[in-house]
Amino acid sequence: MVEKRLIEAVREGLREELAADPDVFLIGQDIGINGGVFRVTEGLLEEFGPRRVIDSPLAESGMVGVAIGAAMNGLRPVVEIQFADFIFPAFNQLVSEAARMYYRTNGEFAVPLVIRAPYGGGVRGGLYHSQSVEAYFAHVPGLKVVVPSSPHDAKGLLKAAIRDDNPVLFFEHKLAYNTVRGEVPDGDYTVPIGEAVVRREGRQLSLISYGLSVHHCLEAAETLAAEGIDCEVVDLRTVSPLDTVTLLESVKKTGRACIVHEDNLTGGVGAEVAAIIAKDAFEYLDAPVQRVAAPDVPSFPYSPTLEDALLPGPSDIIRVARELAAY
Amino acid sequence: MVEKRLIEAVREGLREELAADPDVFLIGQDIGINGGVFRVTEGLLEEFGPRRVIDSPLAESGMVGVAIGAAMNGLRPVVEIQFADFIFPAFNQLVSEAARMYYRTNGEFAVPLVIRAPYGGGVRGGLYHSQSVEAYFAHVPGLKVVVPSSPHDAKGLLKAAIRDDNPVLFFEHKLAYNTVRGEVPDGDYTVPIGEAVVRREGRQLSLISYGLSVHHCLEAAETLAAEGIDCEVVDLRTVSPLDTVTLLESVKKTGRACIVHEDNLTGGVGAEVAAIIAKDAFEYLDAPVQRVAAPDVPSFPYSPTLEDALLPGPSDIIRVARELAAY
Amino acid sequence: MPANDGSDRLHESGLDGEDAQRVYRYMLLARAISEKSWLLTRQGRVLFTMPCDGQEAADVASAYALDADNDFIVPYARSLGAMLVKGMTTQEVMLNMFGKAADPNSGGRQMPMHWGHKRLGIISMGSSVGTTIPRASGVALASKLRGQNAVTMVYFGEGSASEGDFHEGLAFAGVHRLPVVFFCNNNGWATSVPIGLQSAEPQISKRAQGYGFPGVTIDGLDPLTVYQAVKTAVDRARSGDGPTLVEATTIRMMPHSSSDDHLRYRTQEELDAERQLDPLPRFRDLLISTGLLNEESDQTLRDSVDQEVEAAIGYADAAAPPDPATARDRVYAP
Amino acid sequence: MPANDGSDRLHESGLDGEDAQRVYRYMLLARAISEKSWLLTRQGRVLFTMPCDGQEAADVASAYALDADNDFIVPYARSLGAMLVKGMTTQEVMLNMFGKAADPNSGGRQMPMHWGHKRLGIISMGSSVGTTIPRASGVALASKLRGQNAVTMVYFGEGSASEGDFHEGLAFAGVHRLPVVFFCNNNGWATSVPIGLQSAEPQISKRAQGYGFPGVTIDGLDPLTVYQAVKTAVDRARSGDGPTLVEATTIRMMPHSSSDDHLRYRTQEELDAERQLDPLPRFRDLLISTGLLNEESDQTLRDSVDQEVEAAIGYADAAAPPDPATARDRVYAP
Numbered sequence A, B: 001m002v003e004k005r006l007i008e009a010v011r012e013g014l015r016e017e018l019a020a021d022p023d024v025f026l027i028g029q030d031i032g033i034n035g036g037v038f039r040v041t042e043g044l045l046e047e048f049g050p051r052r053v054i055d056s057p058l059a060e061s062g063m064v065g066v067a068i069g070a071a072m073n074g075l076r077p078v079v080e081i082q083f084a085d086f087i088f089p090a091f092n093q094l095v096s097e098a099a100r101m102y103y104r105t106n107g108e109f110a111v112p113l114v115i116r117a118p119y120g121g122g123v124r125g126g127l128y129h130s131q132s133v134e135a136y137f138a139h140v141p142g143l144k145v146v147v148p149s150s151p152h153d154a155k156g157l158l159k160a161a162i163r164d165d166n167p168v169l170f171f172e173h174k175l176a177y178n179t180v181r182g183e184v185p186d187g188d189y190t191v192p193i194g195e196a197v198v199r200r201e202g203r204q205l206s207l208i209s210y211g212l213s214v215h216h217c218l219e220a221a222e223t224l225a226a227e228g229i230d231c232e233v234v235d236l237r238t239v240s241p242l243d244t245v246t247l248l249e250s251v252k253k254t255g256r257a258c259i260v261h262e263d264n265l266t267g268g269v270g271a272e273v274a275a276i277i278a279k280d281a282f283e284y285l286d287a288p289v290q291r292v293a294a295p296d297v298p299s300f301p302y303s304p305t306l307e308d309a310l311l312p313g314p315s316d317i318i319r320v321a322r323e324l325a326a327y
Numbered sequence C, D: 001m002p003a004n005d006g007s008d009r010l011h012e013s014g015l016d017g018e019d020a021q022r023v024y025r026y027m028l029l030a031r032a033i034s035e036k037s038w039l040l041t042r043q044g045r046v047l048f049t050m051p052c053d054g055q056e057a058a059d060v061a062s063a064y065a066l067d068a069d070n071d072f073i074v075p076y077a078r079s080l081g082a083m084l085v086k087g088m089t090t091q092e093v094m095l096n097m098f099g100k101a102a103d104p105n106s107g108g109r110q111m112p113m114h115w116g117h118k119r120l121g122i123i124s125m126g127s128s129v130g131t132t133i134p135r136a137s138g139v140a141l142a143s144k145l146r147g148q149n150a151v152t153m154v155y156f157g158e159g160s161a162s163e164g165d166f167h168e169g170l171a172f173a174g175v176h177r178l179p180v181v182f183f184c185n186n187n188g189w190a191t192s193v194p195i196g197l198q199s200a201e202p203q204i205s206k207r208a209q210g211y212g213f214p215g216v217t218i219d220g221l222d223p224l225t226v227y228q229a230v231k232t233a234v235d236r237a238r239s240g241d242g243p244t245l246v247e248a249t250t251i252r253m254m255p256h257s258s259s260d261d262h263l264r265y266r267t268q269e270e271l272d273a274e275r276q277l278d279p280l281p282r283f284r285d286l287l288i289s290t291g292l293l294n295e296e297s298d299q300t301l302r303d304s305v306d307q308e309v310e311a312a313i314g315y316a317d318a319a320a321p322p323d324p325a326t327a328r329d330r331v332y333a334p
């Protein structure tokens, strides 16, 4: 197996699914000749042509609405939202239509749809090119929400998402595209949606996370190990539906839990995970359930001095983990 | 003081603010000559004229966008979204614009805006006339979210919301409009945003809720009292920002907590409240933190047999409370 | 009108006598179902309805221009006439009105008049208006990409054309010259909001040229005019020349819905005057003038329609409600 | 062109000689700031920019038609020229480019070229394009309701006109005949997406008649044409006759942004040819033909502009960054 960057893994997943299934097509802004503003779709227009790789007008709601219609008539659209921040104009199409089509038609019409979007801060993108939006969608029954942390999972989960008959939101951390590398099997394989994985075994406390933040947890765990604090790191991979079995197993083992995400604290995915732990692992808890997340500001501001003051990172995890371990 | 229905209290609040402040105006669909589909604004067009009570085209995003602009140029718009379910087309305007205007302009531009919307099920309104949408907005820094349970609070909180310099979402349970009655002081008063209130004192467990569900909690508490289970009922009134002091005080006293809402469970407001309790009241907890909420279906279906199977009510609260008390 | 006149109009419309009689029966059926449903709500036997009285000509004749077996319809809540033409039975409609388990539209999960029927090519609608418009462009895009020779027709009211999704859906269809017909039913009202408060330009069809395809405004009270215009649009779409926006001016003879009281915002005089424009007697007279109908055959037709509706009501009323145990099912596809 | 010709065109435009000179200087200044900002991003001293090269005539001359003291502008990321005319200083612009604490637009919280300045009547923009359009209608609604004699002008690109908010914002303004001018800068590109993939009708102005008010398409490379058309629209708005959609056809001489490489989707030949249309030399020649400018005075002007920009860069570069301790402040108004 060769080491690849996360962006290459996503591209490989798209290319293989386009090649394998004529019903799959891509639609998004600047994804054609420009290859997407992050170059995820680079080369796909040349390879598959303008009927399979469609440059959309600047209209997210229409783009998603069109994709839903195409999905209801036999295709498997993969939509790229240029930045996760710009998914909100399509919120009604996603929540009121895609998410509940199957339920409202009593199982008649499925909507096999994937929405891909780069998320996350740390790139000096300011308030509208830095957000995490997974929590909004994790609250919506009928949607699945996936946030891969590794190139291996990015390719495998993307393929699973494209083959899934439900609308799946697929968030890729834009900072991870070129900084996160890992082994990616050639050819076809999938990673099942809804299964978390333990990235690092540990006995004293569980760091539960997803996406780029998983790497912050692993980094923190290294430092903490040197201090004799033995952390387990759980990578949720899918934030909806949650793999409660794996995360509860971990917390029942360690008795201490800290959920970590880049999204702002209040009402984030960490709230639901904490609530599940507080209910179903209550007996096993030796300390309060902690969360490390961005503070409750609208999004990360542009100026580096400001963004750096708000971005949650390994040092925040280490601080909280020490408190937890000492509790 | 006279007993009034919740709908009358809201109307009275609107009328008094319209009369007191020339900068206040209403905009919404069918709110003029028709008085709103629930008749909340009945008589206001006649009293204040078409410049203060504006019937909008069927365009929620435009309506909210227009209101934001008007608010940035000196007015205090009060928008009625006909059903909370139809707020999603305006999601981008609310989250990307209204919520962060003050932050992104470093305090230069405030957006004094109120969004009123009837929410909730039990009226056979089907999937699009029954939803609770507060959780989406409680996750958004910069927004305030209010859900009154009594006529007294509805009038007082609405006045506070209209005078607040931030965007406030104000959700009124449509089933409560004509079924919930209570004393409403004549004339001017406000109820501060961000303050919860204990509706019923109790020692054994805390039922924490807001909106119509508060009444379900009170009803359940009566039944439970007869069984010797002494419940405290906390009415959050504001779900963002949360009054953590009041809710934690209650849980620290009782040692048992159950959060109740009509919105679906996963990622609902109850998740955040449970997470706060699991962190800051950990030492005081004698039992797992429980939640009573609608199951994770997209919304309440139309057919009575189906809706009744999903609507959370007093009996669900009683069942969980018994478990908690017995724990 | 003199007989020959009616026959000429029929002939130039492209409908033959039998077609015309079928269209008339569908119009009668839609009206009967709409009226009966209204009564059922007054009796509390049905909880909600959205009458289509006044737009039967528009809905029926437009759908009649489609290939019922292969084309798609993306409906809205007043598309009852089109649903019948597309193949939905009166019994299925009534199962929907009563929200019963056997309702093919949603199994009782959606409100009455919320259509969707996969086998019949009726793309499910929810209540959030406007969302259907880009969806229709998407259905048409799939037809184009998959080489289906199908046309998609989406129905909506002029009020719903105020939503941003109208703009985005039409623009996309224009760019890709999709086989779709946008059928706007302009009855001048969005519930209580008159067209003057919705748009400074009362003709919705004028918007089409902004998207690079034709828009026409037609008399939606005359089925022949409607059929002719929509047939042209459907042929155009099928031959690869792209979309058309057809605006049919109609009337709303009844309140917006069973929850509405239109006398709060319309006068009785106004309503009485509008009733004079009812498309049914008008078409009836034309058919009589052409000899395709007479008092007697008309009565027979009406009786058969009433029996059909009554039978369907009896059946639907007695049908089983959705099983509460299924309320949480089918949130996710397997 | 013969001198008299230029003078005639100047005269009919309604601008006097001094105005023309001011407009020219603002154009030079916008260009200089745009070019310098680009260089600063290449040097890594500024992290992001969106060049306005090629649309200085459109932005400057349109804003020049406003009452700078009382009217409102709702800008977009290429509205630099309009910002200068509205009163933003070069220093303030550079504070924004460097994201410094003293940046009046956002105190360094937003990306460069994200404008907003309350005292100057510049309504804050974020990055989510299209949202500004109904907002502008709302600002104008407030002016109307409060009896302000103000006009609001909103700037956006043709790509952003694809968003539903364009539709909803224009329709609302039409219904209420609001004092607003919708200024669409049509450079034919939404980043890498050409107009042909955005709309089957290349002229955005055609959409206006669907909303019941005039739309015009003008040469956005000629400041005189732009001023004349916008002045007419502004006067119309101020006199209570409602909105106008003004579409200025312009060119995008530079990449979409400092993160873009336009050679991925445009040929060098195409770009070279477009550069021949640069509005600056064209207006310069006209001014020279009218005797309002000569080689010498032009050079003096350019030198003063360069000095102004250099001074501002030096100032902004040295200015204090935002205090990290303030990062959580001002989420809510007190």
Ligand SMILES: Cc1ncc(C[n+]2csc(CCOP(=O)(O)OP(=O)(O)O)c2C)c(N)n1
Pocket (backbone or CB within 6 Å): B029, B058, B060, B082, B086, B089, C078, C127, C128, C129, C156, C157, C158, C159, C160, C161, C185, C187, C189, C190, C191, C252, C256
């Ligand atoms: C997004 C959304 N907002 C509001 C409503 C409430 N609503 C239902 S129908 C209607 C009016 C529709 O008018 P029009 O589109 O002209 O259709 P008509 O009822 O006249 O046939 C409104 C406001 C809705 N269903 N969806």
Ligand SMILES: Cc1ncc(C[n+]2csc(CCOP(=O)(O)OP(=O)(O)O)c2C)c(N)n1
Pocket (backbone or CB within 6 Å): A029, A058, A060, A082, A086, A089, D078, D127, D128, D129, D156, D157, D158, D159, D160, D161, D185, D187, D189, D190, D191, D252, D256
């Ligand atoms: C809602 C939203 N979607 C996508 C983007 C990303 N984006 C920024 S500018 C742009 C193209 C804008 O084109 P146009 O409106 O024509 O303005 P121009 O750049 O040509 O001046 C895009 C797609 C955005 N800022 N907002």
Ligand SMILES: [Mg+2]
Pocket (backbone or CB within 6 Å): C157, C158, C159, C185, C186, C187, C188, C189, C190, C191
């Ligand atoms: Mg209508």
Ligand SMILES: [Mg+2]
Pocket (backbone or CB within 6 Å): D157, D158, D159, D185, D186, D187, D188, D189, D190, D191
């Ligand atoms: Mg452009």
